[in-house]
Amino acid sequence: MQTTYFWIGLAVILVLLDLWIVNSVWRSDKTLGTKAGWTALVVVLPFVGAVIWSVAGPRGVTKGPSSPEHSKG
Incomplete structure (x- = not known):
């Protein structure tokens, strides 16, 4: 039973990692085709x-904070 929880936990972590990767790819400054290729x-193949x-993978995020007030510490 505990082995099942281990694999479920690992799958959840992999899904969250893949969502983070897809978000990072679509926020990059690469072309639409490149973004679609990385997403696919x-x-x-997660x-x-x-x-x-x-x-x-592509590096660099082009979209910063939505307002100057948001980035103040």
Whole structure:
């Protein structure tokens, strides 16, 4: 029974990681085709796609905070 919880927990972590990757890809400054390709890779092959993205994925977020007040500490 505990092994089942382990795999469920691992699957939840993988899904959250993949959602974070897809969000990061779509916030990058790459072309629409590149974004769609990375999204398809991560959705079709979640673990392998995450590993490949961590090595070769797009970097740089182009959209910052929504207002100057939001970024004040």
